[in-house]
Each structure stands twice: as structure tokens, then as C-alpha cells.
Amino acid sequence: MESPITGGPARLETEQRDLEFRKETFTIKYHYYICEDTGTGFTTDELDEINITQVHNLYRKTHSIPFPEEMRSIREKYGLSARKMSLILEFGENQYNQYENGAMPSLSNARLIQAAKDPEDFLEFLKASNVLEGKALDKKIRQIEKIIYEETTTPNLNLIEYLLGDSRPNEYNGFREPNLERVMNMILFFAEQMSPWETGMNKLMFYSDFTFFKRTCFSISGTEYRAIQYGPVLKKYGAIFEEAEENDFIKIKYDETRYEDSICRQFFPGDKSFNADLFTDDELKTLDDVVSRFEGKKTSEISDISHGEDAWLENNEEKKLINYLHAFDLKAFG
Structure with a gap:
């Protein structure tokens, strides 16, 4: 970033800061630039949008205001x-x-x-x-x-809530109502582009949702993720992938020789066609960016990269749900 003050370099910083909205105070991860020549802080229209959207999201959550x-x-x-x-x-x-x-x-x-x-x-x-x-x-x-x-x-069997998590937008689903059709199509997209193994698919989904949140303060799919030993994963990843296979979004190949004492699953596209109309241009660009970032990398490499993220480091011991605010600290997409 070029500083508008001196024309020299500027670096992006974040810090906890209180902002007021409708006479209430909310603590957000405030984004701003520092001019490296003068030490002066400044923002841009894009950063102002990220800051105020965080405030609005917290205000909506506090008062149960629909998104x-x-x-x-x-x-x-x-x-x-x-x-x-x-x-x-x-x-x-x-x-x-x-x-x-x-x-x-x-x-x-x-x-x-x-x-x-x-x-x-x-x-x-x-x-x-x-x-x-x-x-x-x-x-x-x-x-x-x-x-x-x-x-x-009709019996109250909410498949979407079971698979994806809380139906109310909050900081654990990226302030977005969970959308199973989007999740299925994201899985199909990566199956078409990369034919990933199960561990890799979890990381591709995680980076898609969290990168988009970093850029907009909203996830793409509205689903929850948790930290486990092997990195960040969809909260109910096993059931979600089975749902994707049952509905012909993917075909699963089982491999008992890839690792000792484990059955590994690789995902290939099913009979369904990817529905790009479900996504905005910016969301599709994020999916493409994730493919570009990890294409050609082994599953172990993708997993190792995810292990360097605060989203995993701060939650894996207790296998906790991951707060989307960790998206602002993503290292793989700086």
C-alpha cells in the first residue's frame, strides 16, 4: 500500500478498538494503515467498510435484528x-x-x-x-x-442446522444464515478443480469461507468450523460429505493403502453441475483464489499451512468451534 501522505510504503495494522453505533459501544478488530515514513495512521474506504460492517454485525446480533x-x-x-x-x-x-x-x-x-x-x-x-x-x-x-x-x-428435523450449525447469523458462521446448497456446490467446485482428499477438502472449504470473511466480514456458506488434530474442518464434515455423495454432488473413492491403519477418501465430481448462479462474482473469485493458492500442493502441505493459522492454534487443544474473527489474521492469504 502506498501512503497518501508521503507516497512511501504503508503497512496494514489491526487492533482492538471500541466504536459507537446508536449510542452503544462495540469492540471490533479495527483495520488501519500506518505510513512508515511518518507513523501516521489512516484508513481507506475499503477499510472503513470492514470496520463499520463489524459494528453492524455485532449490533444485529445483540438485538436479534435479522440480516x-x-x-x-x-x-x-x-x-x-x-x-x-x-x-x-x-x-x-x-x-x-x-x-x-x-x-x-x-x-x-x-x-x-x-x-x-x-x-x-x-x-x-x-x-x-x-x-x-x-x-x-x-x-x-x-x-x-x-x-x-x-x-x-411436519416433524421438526432441521437437516441444515444439524449439518451446518446455528441458523442465526453469528461470529461462528460468519454472520450468515447457513446455506446447504452453497456448501454442496462449493464441495463440487473443489472436486472438479482439484479432486482433493478429505483432509484437503476441509482446508479448501475453511480457507474459502474465512478468506471471504476477511475481505467482507461475511462467510460464503454460513457454516461452522472446528479445530481438530489435523487442522480446521467443517463441524460435521463426515455427515456433510456423505450428504454431498448421496445427492450426486461428488463421488468418493476409498483408499486403504494411502496411510497405515486408515481408510482415506478422495473426492471427484458427481453427476450434478456446479451452479455458479448461487454465488456472487466476488465469492467465485475467492473460490478461484483458493484453488490458485493450493493447486499442486500435497494434502500434507495444505494441512501444514493450516496448522500455522491462529484459528487452529488457539482452538485445537479443546477441539473448539472457530470464531470467524480469526479470519483477519489469516497467514495463507495475507
């Missing part, structure tokens, strides 16, 4: 436009759309959005509003009553 993706999921469940959703909840006409695009709701509006997740509560909001009338209203009521019936009669 933008959650709000979109709630609305799409009922098959409504952002404008209609906004009017039903008695917000401004474009307010819900702004919330889906990252604007922070007031606490009162956030509570209404949380309540709207329950179809029974949302049905009362709909009936009390004048947004839909006549046949359109009757049709929407029948649709929501069907959702209520399905949610109250």
Missing part, C-alpha cells in the same frame, strides 16, 4: 414483493427493500420483521392491512394457511 438474507428469505416464503412486504408491515414504501440491501432497521421495525417469520403472526398482519383485496387476498390467505399447516405438522 439482509434473512429478510429476503422471510419475504420470499410468502411470495411477496419488497414493496408489498413493506406496506403490510406499515413501513415506508421502499423501506423493506432498503433493509434487504443492508440498511439497518430501527429496533421496533426489527421486532416486526422477526414476528413476520411466524406465518400465523404474518397472517394477522396481512388481514389487518389493505395491501391485498378480494381474490388476491383470499389466494394469499390460503397460501399462508398452507405454510402454517406444513410447519405445524
Whole structure:
């Protein structure tokens, strides 16, 4: 980085710092540059975005304010436009759309959005509003009553939460709602690009999610990782890989000769096609960056690199879940 002060070199620094938002104080990993010639600190628009996003994430978590993706999921469940959703909840006409695009709701509006997740509560909001009338209203009521019936009669077996972890965005899933389809397609992507062994696949997934978090303060998949003897891994990696095989995302080859007294698994692409539409351009670039970083390296080399990360060093003895804030200290992607 070139210093705007002298034109000389500048280095990136991070430190714990308190920032205020809506009269509340939050401690974040503050990012800034130091001009090496003068010792003066400065930030850029990109670093300001990382700093304020950390604050916003903590504010949302503290007050149970839905994240933008959650709000979109709630609305799409009922098959409504952002404008209609906004009017039903008695917000401004474009307010819900702004919330889906990252604007922070007031606490009162956030509570209404949380309540709207329950179809029974949302049905009362709909009936009390004048947004839909006549046949359109009757049709929407029948649709929501069907959702209520399905949610109250279907056994509460949450496969996504079992495989990927907590469904509420937090610091252990990269402040993102877990998305099993994204996870399956990420696994397929690396199977197509690298045909990795199981240990390597875990590291590729870890670096993808944590590198993207380092760049944006959000993970790609919304899944949890834990530290074990062999490095950072998907929390339920065995079950996740079996799910990927059962659904034809990958084919697994078993090898009993690779290491003594162990059965090793290598992953190849299955019959499914990789769905790039699930990912943004920046997310796809991160997946490509991870392939470029580790392509041609042996599994043991990838594992050794992961053992140098604070994310593993500070959690492996107790096999703890890994806080995504460790992403800011990634050494493999400086």
C-alpha cells in the first residue's frame, strides 16, 4: 500500500478498538494503515467498510435484528414483493427493500420483521392491512394457511442446522444464515478443480469461507468450523460429505493403502453441475483464489499451512468451534 501522505510504503495494522453505533459501544478488530515514513495512521474506504460492517454485525446480533438474507428469505416464503412486504408491515414504501440491501432497521421495525417469520403472526398482519383485496387476498390467505399447516405438522428435523450449525447469523458462521446448497456446490467446485482428499477438502472449504470473511466480514456458506488434530474442518464434515455423495454432488473413492491403519477418501465430481448462479462474482473469485493458492500442493502441505493459522492454534487443544474473527489474521492469504 502506498501512503497518501508521503507516497512511501504503508503497512496494514489491526487492533482492538471500541466504536459507537446508536449510542452503544462495540469492540471490533479495527483495520488501519500506518505510513512508515511518518507513523501516521489512516484508513481507506475499503477499510472503513470492514470496520463499520463489524459494528453492524455485532449490533444485529445483540438485538436479534435479522440480516439482509434473512429478510429476503422471510419475504420470499410468502411470495411477496419488497414493496408489498413493506406496506403490510406499515413501513415506508421502499423501506423493506432498503433493509434487504443492508440498511439497518430501527429496533421496533426489527421486532416486526422477526414476528413476520411466524406465518400465523404474518397472517394477522396481512388481514389487518389493505395491501391485498378480494381474490388476491383470499389466494394469499390460503397460501399462508398452507405454510402454517406444513410447519405445524411436519416433524421438526432441521437437516441444515444439524449439518451446518446455528441458523442465526453469528461470529461462528460468519454472520450468515447457513446455506446447504452453497456448501454442496462449493464441495463440487473443489472436486472438479482439484479432486482433493478429505483432509484437503476441509482446508479448501475453511480457507474459502474465512478468506471471504476477511475481505467482507461475511462467510460464503454460513457454516461452522472446528479445530481438530489435523487442522480446521467443517463441524460435521463426515455427515456433510456423505450428504454431498448421496445427492450426486461428488463421488468418493476409498483408499486403504494411502496411510497405515486408515481408510482415506478422495473426492471427484458427481453427476450434478456446479451452479455458479448461487454465488456472487466476488465469492467465485475467492473460490478461484483458493484453488490458485493450493493447486499442486500435497494434502500434507495444505494441512501444514493450516496448522500455522491462529484459528487452529488457539482452538485445537479443546477441539473448539472457530470464531470467524480469526479470519483477519489469516497467514495463507495475507
